[in-house]
Amino acid sequence: MSQTEKAMTRIRELIQSGELPPGSKLPPEPQLAAELGVGRNIMREAVRAMVAARVLEVRRGNGTFVTSLEPKLLLEGIGAAVELLQGDTMLELTEVRRLFEPAATALAATRITSVQLAEIKGHLDAMRTAADDVELLNKHDAAFHRAVFAATGNQTLSTVLDGISSRTVRARVWRGLVDAAAAGQTLREHEAIYAALVSGDAIRAHAAALMHITTTETWLRQHLREEP
Numbered sequence: 620m621s622q623t624e625k626a627m628t629r630i631r632e633l634i635q636s637g638e639l640p641p642g643s644k645l646p647p648e649p650q651l652a653a654e655l656g657v658g659r660n661i662m663r664e665a666v667r668a669m670v671a672a673r674v675l676e677v678r679r680g681n682g683t684f685v686t687s688l689e690p691k692l693l694l695e696g697i698g699a700a701v702e703l704l705q706g707d708t709m710l711e712l713t714e715v716r717r718l719f720e721p722a723a724t725a726l727a728a729t730r731i732t733s734v735q736l737a738e739i740k741g742h743l744d745a746m747r748t749a750a751d752d753v754e755l756l757n758k759h760d761a762a763f764h765r766a767v768f769a770a771t772g773n774q775t776l777s778t779v780l781d782g783i784s785s786r787t788v789r790a791r792v793w794r795g796l797v798d799a800a801a802a803g804q805t806l807r808e809h810e811a812i813y814a815a816l817v818s819g820d821a822i823r824a825h826a827a828a829l830m831h832i833t834t835t836e837t838w839l840r841q842h843l844r845e846e847p
Contacts, residue, residue, distance in 0.1 A: 626655045626665035634674070634685055645675070645683045672696070690775040697782030712783055713836045717829065720764075723780055724812060724828035725821040727770035735770045736817060739763055743813050746806055756793045756802070763809060767816070792838050805834060 620628075633639040645651055645666075652662040666683060669675040673692045677683050686692055701712060742763040749755040764784055768777040796802040808831040815824035 622657050622661045623664045623668065626657045626661055627668060629655050630665060630669060631674075634688070639685050641685050641688045643685050644681075645685070647682075690778045694775070694778045694782060697779060701783055710836070710839060713832065713839055715783055716780075717832045717836060719776075719780060720784075720832055721825040721828040723771050723773075723776055724767055724816075725825035726773070726776075727767050728816050728819055728821045728824035730772050731770040731816050731819075735766060736813075739766045739770075739813055739816065742766065743809055746809060751797050751802070753793045753797055756797070757789050760789055760793065760809070767812070770816070792835055795838055795842060805831070808834060 630639070639645065646654065648659060648662065652659045655662055655665070657665075666675060666677075670677055670683075673686055673695065674688070675683055676686050742759040745759040746756055746763065749759065761784065765777075765781050768780045771777060793802065793805075796805055808827065811827040812824065812831060815827045
C-alpha cells in the first residue's frame with residue numbers, strides 16, 4: 620500500500636469513527652499531515668483523490684470539508700464507469716439489471732405516490748408520441764425508469780440502478796428496435812409497468828419489469844453476436 624493510500628485509509632477511518640462527521644471541516648494542512656503521519660505532498664494527493672471520489676470537497680478560501688456522504692453523491696461515479704463497458708460486460712450489466720430492477724419496481728408499486736405516478740405517466744405519454752425519434756425515446760425511457768426507482772424511497776437503490784442503466788446502451792437498443800419496427804412492443808412493456816404501478820400490485824410490477832429487461836437482454840445478445 621502506497622503512502623497516499625495509507626493516508627486515504629486514515630481519513631476514511633476518521634470519518635467512519637465520527638471524528639470527522641459529514642459536513643465537518645478538516646484540520647489545517649500542517650496539522651492534518653502530522654496526524655496522518657505523512658508529508659504534506661502525500662497528504663495533498665490523498666485529499667485530491669478523496670475530492671474526486673466525492674468524499675471531500677474544497678471550498679476555496681474556507682478549507683476542505685467532508686461532504687454529505689449521501690448515496691447519490693458517493694455513487695454517482697457508477698454511471699460514468701458503466702458507459703465504458705463493452706461486449707460481454709454489457710451482458711453482465713443487463714443480468715444485474717434483471718436481478719435488481721424487477722425487485723425495485725415491485726417495491727415502488729407498494730410505495731408510489733399519485734404525484735410520482737403522474738410523472739411516470741408523463742414520460743410514458745412522451746414516449747408514445749416520440750415515434751421514431753430515438754433521442755427523445757431514450758430521454759423519456761431513462762426518465763421513466765429513474766422515476767420508478769425514486770418511488771422506492773430508497774436513495775441507495777435508486778442511485779445504483781440509475782447508474783447501471785446506461786444511457787448509451789438504452790440508445791443502442793432503441794435504435795435497433797426502431798429500425799426493426801419493434802419499438803411498439805417495448806412501449807407496451809412500459810405501459811404494463813405503469814399499469815402495475817397504478818394498481819399497486821407488487822407481483823404484477825415485478826413480472827412486467829422482468830419482461831421488459833428480458834427484451835433488452837435478448838436484443839443485446841443478438842446484437843453482440845452479429846458484431847465482428
